Amino acid sequence: MAENNAAEAPAKKGKLKLIIMLVIIIVLAVGLSVVGTLWFLGDGLPGSDSEDGSNGAPAEPAFVASSYTDIEKALVTTVQAQGRQRYAQVYVSFEAKDPAALQAAETHMPLIRSQLVMVLGGQDFMELQTPEGRRALAQAMLDRVNQVLAQESEPAIDRVLFRNFVVQ
Incomplete structure (x- = not known):
C-alpha cells in the first residue's frame, strides 16, 4: 500500500511539470504572435520611438468635418x-x-x-x-x-x- 502511494506521487509530479511547461509555451506563443502582428501590420510596437524622429507626432492631418x-x-x-x-x-x-x-x-x-x-x-x-x-x-x-x-x-x-x- 505504501509502495502504491510512492509510485503515484512521482507520476503526478511529472504530469504537473508537463502541464506547466505546456501552459508557458502556449502563453509565449500567443504573446509572440501578438507582438509579431503589431510589428508587421502596424508601425512598430506601441510606445516605441519612430525611425523618422517625429517624436510621436501624428503622420496624418486631423480630420476636419465638411x-x-x-x-x-x-x-x-x-x-x-x-x-x-x-x-x-x-x-x-x-x-x-x-x-x-x-x-x-x-x-x-x-x-x-x-x-x-x-x-x-x-x-x-x-x-x-x-x-x-x-x-x-x-x-x-x-x-x-x-x-x-x-x-x-x-x-x-x-x-x-x-x-x-x-x-x-
Missing part, C-alpha cells in the same frame, strides 16, 4: 441644343472645410448665382446628359465660384454638389 450650404432657389436657364430650345434646372450646394468660405459664399450669393447661371447656360445639352458632362459642369462651377470669392479676398470652397439635376 460644412455645407445650399443655394435655395434652383438655377434655371436655357442650354445649347441642336435647333431646339432646351432647359436645365439645377439645385446646387457648396461644400467646404472652412466655415468662413461658406459664409463668404452666402454673403456674395447674388453674384455667385449670376455667374453660375452663365456657366450653366454655356453648356451643351448632350454633354449635360452624361455623367462626365455633369462632372465637368461641377468643376466649371467650382472654378467660377472660387474665382468670385478670390476677387473678394475670401477663402475658397472645396466642392460643388448637385442636389437635383434636370435637363429637358
Whole structure:
C-alpha cells in the first residue's frame, strides 16, 4: 500500500511539470504572435520611438468635418441644343472645410448665382446628359465660384454638389 502511494506521487509530479511547461509555451506563443502582428501590420510596437524622429507626432492631418450650404432657389436657364430650345434646372450646394468660405459664399450669393447661371447656360445639352458632362459642369462651377470669392479676398470652397439635376 505504501509502495502504491510512492509510485503515484512521482507520476503526478511529472504530469504537473508537463502541464506547466505546456501552459508557458502556449502563453509565449500567443504573446509572440501578438507582438509579431503589431510589428508587421502596424508601425512598430506601441510606445516605441519612430525611425523618422517625429517624436510621436501624428503622420496624418486631423480630420476636419465638411460644412455645407445650399443655394435655395434652383438655377434655371436655357442650354445649347441642336435647333431646339432646351432647359436645365439645377439645385446646387457648396461644400467646404472652412466655415468662413461658406459664409463668404452666402454673403456674395447674388453674384455667385449670376455667374453660375452663365456657366450653366454655356453648356451643351448632350454633354449635360452624361455623367462626365455633369462632372465637368461641377468643376466649371467650382472654378467660377472660387474665382468670385478670390476677387473678394475670401477663402475658397472645396466642392460643388448637385442636389437635383434636370435637363429637358
